[in-house]
Amino acid sequence: MAAISIAGLTVRFGDVLAVDDLSVDIEDGEFVSIVGPSGCGKTTVLNILTGLVGSTQGRVSLLGKAPVLGNPDVAYMLARDSLLPWRSALENASYGMEIRGVDQASRHARARELLRRVGLAGFEQHYPKMLSHGMRQRCALARTFCLDSPVMLMDEPFGALDAQTKLQLEDLLLQLWTEHRRTVVFITHDLAEAVALSDRVLVMSARPGRVVADMRIALPRPRSVRALQKDRHFLDIYAEVWARLEEGLGSTAPAASAQGEAVE
Amino acid sequence: MKQGAFRIAMPHVIFIVVFLGLWEITMRREWLPETFFGSPSGIAAYLWNGFVTTGKLWLDLGYTVLGTLISFLLGSASALALGLCFVMFPKLERACDPYLTMLNAMPRFALAPLFLLWFGLGLGSKVAVGTSLSFFIVLANTVAGVRGVSADLLVLSRALGATPRQIFFKVTLPSAVPVIFSGLRLALVYSMLGVVGAEIIAAEHGLGQTLAYLQSSFDMNGVMGLLLLLACLGMLVTLGMTRLERALLKWQ
Numbered sequence: 001m002a003a004i005s006i007a008g009l010t011v012r013f014g015d016v017l018a019v020d021d022l023s024v025d026i027e028d029g030e031f032v033s034i035v036g037p038s039g040c041g042k043t044t045v046l047n048i049l050t051g052l053v054g055s056t057q058g059r060v061s062l063l064g065k066a067p068v069l070g071n072p073d074v075a076y077m078l079a080r081d082s083l084l085p086w087r088s089a090l091e092n093a094s095y096g097m098e099i100r101g102v103d104q105a106s107r108h109a110r111a112r113e114l115l116r117r118v119g120l121a122g123f124e125q126h127y128p129k130m131l132s133h134g135m136r137q138r139c140a141l142a143r144t145f146c147l148d149s150p151v152m153l154m155d156e157p158f159g160a161l162d163a164q165t166k167l168q169l170e171d172l173l174l175q176l177w178t179e180h181r182r183t184v185v186f187i188t189h190d191l192a193e194a195v196a197l198s199d200r201v202l203v204m205s206a207r208p209g210r211v212v213a214d215m216r217i218a219l220p221r222p223r224s225v226r227a228l229q230k231d232r233h234f235l236d237i238y239a240e241v242w243a244r245l246e247e248g249l250g251s252t253a254p255a256a257s258a259q260g261e262a263v264e
Numbered sequence: 265m266k267q268g269a270f271r272i273a274m275p276h277v278i279f280i281v282v283f284l285g286l287w288e289i290t291m292r293r294e295w296l297p298e299t300f301f302g303s304p305s306g307i308a309a310y311l312w313n314g315f316v317t318t319g320k321l322w323l324d325l326g327y328t329v330l331g332t333l334i335s336f337l338l339g340s341a342s343a344l345a346l347g348l349c350f351v352m353f354p355k356l357e358r359a360c361d362p363y364l365t366m367l368n369a370m371p372r373f374a375l376a377p378l379f380l381l382w383f384g385l386g387l388g389s390k391v392a393v394g395t396s397l398s399f400f401i402v403l404a405n406t407v408a409g410v411r412g413v414s415a416d417l418l419v420l421s422r423a424l425g426a427t428p429r430q431i432f433f434k435v436t437l438p439s440a441v442p443v444i445f446s447g448l449r450l451a452l453v454y455s456m457l458g459v460v461g462a463e464i465i466a467a468e469h470g471l472g473q474t475l476a477y478l479q480s481s482f483d484m485n486g487v488m489g490l491l492l493l494l495a496c497l498g499m500l501v502t503l504g505m506t507r508l509e510r511a512l513l514k515w516q
């Protein structure tokens with residue numbers, strides 16, 4: 001059974017058709033990226049899975065259940081770190097577990113372990129203001145992996161970082177994901193990031209959002225995103241996905257070809 | 265450290281000494297009438313007499329400080345409570361808003377004669393004026409602080425499964441604290457202004473009452489002395505609040 005199953009999903013905001021008849025199945029433990037120009041409805045799809053937005057038409061199921069807000073099966077991560085500024089790194093990393101009723105001793109032990117894994121050992125008592133952007137997002141990553149949820153939904157988690165920090169965090173994400181295997185839905189507008197991280201890349205067209213390409217990424221794991229940057233095979237696959245993306249955008253939405261350039 | 269503090273304080277000390285010296289000389293040479301301006305030596309003599317020789321000023325100071333503290337506590341506690349009610353029940357806020365706006369627009373010192381009639385010449389009337397000022401400041405800041413909570417934090421907390429109660433105590437309230445605090449700091453200063461203002465209009469005891477008396481009897485050394493005292497009191501109050509804020513809000 002698929003971990004996530006979406007069939008005929010259509011979402012309207014007033015007169016605007018945001019997502020048009022989207023269908024996709026995501027296997028258990030699969031790392032799937034959804035790429036597309038801004039405004040293509042990729043965040044909407046994610047918000048439907050988290051239960052933040054109610055679906056208007058179609059069938060969506062997550063581990064066999066309808067999505068619901070606060071589902072303990074789901075861990076959620078945003079582009080902005082969303083750390084509570086009045087809490088230390090340790091208290092922030094424990095925040096999700098605290099909400100879900102884990103007792104203090106166990107949540108602190110786990111948060112310490114995850115902070116160490118993301119390279120924030122020694123920064124447990126620092127407030128977010130004292131941390132760099134990259135460190136804050138590491139802390140948010142620790143908070144996300146502290147949860148036992150089998151499904152992780154990530155909305156452009158590295159979108160606001162500089163290129164170097166982004167590479168480091170992508171590698172960190174892959175390491176953590178290898179250790180704590182989860183089903184991941186990863187939203188991004190960065191095609192290279194999607195190809196480097198994922199088992200599968202779904203390309204969405206500009207509004208109304210449709211899947212115009214669904215590609216398996218046949219790169220061996222474990223991967224190093226940093227090393228992949230110069231890997232011929234990676235560059236070939238990247239070019240191929242790029243071509244499929246342009247082709248897909250061209251055939252399904254002629255008017256969107258100009259916006260297609262915004263994908264990169 | 266010590267060296268640095270000294271270097272910062274030095275220009276101020278020089279400035280103050282020169283200023284007071286010029287003032288004193290101006291009065292001694294009678295370039296300006298001392299009846300209108302007082303003199304540093306006269307002011308010092310007045311304060312010495314008031315605090316040390318007779319000790320009479322302690323009572324007035326005590327009344328003013330006590331009135332200020334009561335106004336501050338009463339005004340901010342009730343404003344905090346009402347502000348949180350407003351956030352929980354937006355309909356209540358909409359219903360109350362026009363009345364509160366109207367009340368807040370009223371010049372508080374014009375109400376002082378009424379308060380005097382209702383609450384007498386003791387602590388009651390000055391506390392009423394002080395409270396009527398501090399209340400509105402804290403109310404506005406409480407509502408603004410709670411409204412200003414970051415949408416990202418709310419979205420994340422909801423997605424994690426936080427209950428409304430958890431969201432309120434773990435996200436909304438702590439994020440509102442800095443804004444509420446700046447309201448409290450202002451409210452403390454305004455409580456003092458209200459209290460002194462009410463005392464000037466009429467009171468049994470208090471720095472404001474003494475100030476009005478000295479003014480009407482043309483004792484400029486006394487007036488200047490009390491103004492200096494009030495300014496120092498205000499500074500002390502602000503400094504105390506800033507210290508407290510820094511200790512409580514280390515994360516900022």
